[in-house]
Amino acid sequence: MAGPEPQGVPGTLHVVATPIGNLGDLSTRAQAVLRGVSAICAEDTRRSGQLLAYFGINTPLVALHEHNEDALAQRIVQRLLAGESLALVSDAGTPLVSDPGYRLVRAARAAGVKTSPVPGACAAIAALSVAGLASDRFTFEGFLPAKAAARRERLQRLSGEPRTLVIYESSHRIVETLEDMGVAFGADRPAVLARELTKLFETVLDGTLADLLAAVTADDNQRKGEFVLVVEGAGDDAEAQLAEGRRVYALLNAHLPPSSSAKLAAEITGAPRKALYGMKDGE
The missing domain is CATH 3.40.1010.10 (Tetrapyrrole methylase, N-terminal domain)
Known part of the structure; x- marks a missing residue:
């Protein structure tokens, strides 16, 4: 009872x-x-x-x-x-x-x-407030999967997201995550890396994903602490379309020849076939 x-x-x-x-x-x-x-x-x-x-x-x-x-x-x-x-x-x-x-x-x-x-x-909001990226619309993704394959799949699904992305990451995976983001989003995507916010060694780095990767790789101190990544969205129209085309192409290319993958991805997403055909693994 x-x-x-x-x-x-x-x-x-x-x-x-x-x-x-x-x-x-x-x-x-x-x-x-x-x-x-x-x-x-x-x-x-x-x-x-x-x-x-x-x-x-x-x-x-x-x-x-x-x-x-x-x-x-x-x-x-x-x-x-x-x-x-x-x-x-x-x-x-x-x-x-x-x-x-x-x-x-x-x-x-x-x-x-x-x-x-x-x-x-709140670390996510604190990072967004100083990033200098669009904050009227954003999506919070928390921590990405720890395993490389799952992380890359998640990033591929986010590659066409037009809103600003806010992502948490640990010191153990920050280099790998920046590398994977460069592949999924394009190395020239603008982003901000906020580290150790409100603490003694707080740093806020901006530039492209390639710039951030280079900065973190070159300085051991920039690989320590707690991180928030704020990444510019894919934008509208052509840029988002191309990002979605890349995502679909990567999925298809695991099962089909590159030419067929590019043709189908272009038909599905409207992205230019020439921009997809011939993409190397990691592009």
């Missing part, structure tokens, strides 16, 4: 953004919320514990990460229904943006619990 229904007014689940580097970016409101809730659900309790200690916040922490979120979500919702207010934070930045938490938020909302955002730092 089910237990008795919780009585009283449910609490609130506060989704709280934390700094991505500079501790001064934790707002006064965020500090007040983190002090006032019954507990804080954190992706990494050790890392979040260091942040809380810096601000003298002693609120208990509950570990909530991708491996236990499904199991814990309903238990946390029961606490909320019983009247406790809780906070959700990630390791850094805004929760749920390439971080765990959406299952808990979904479960809370389904149970009728109020969910309230406490806005703050």
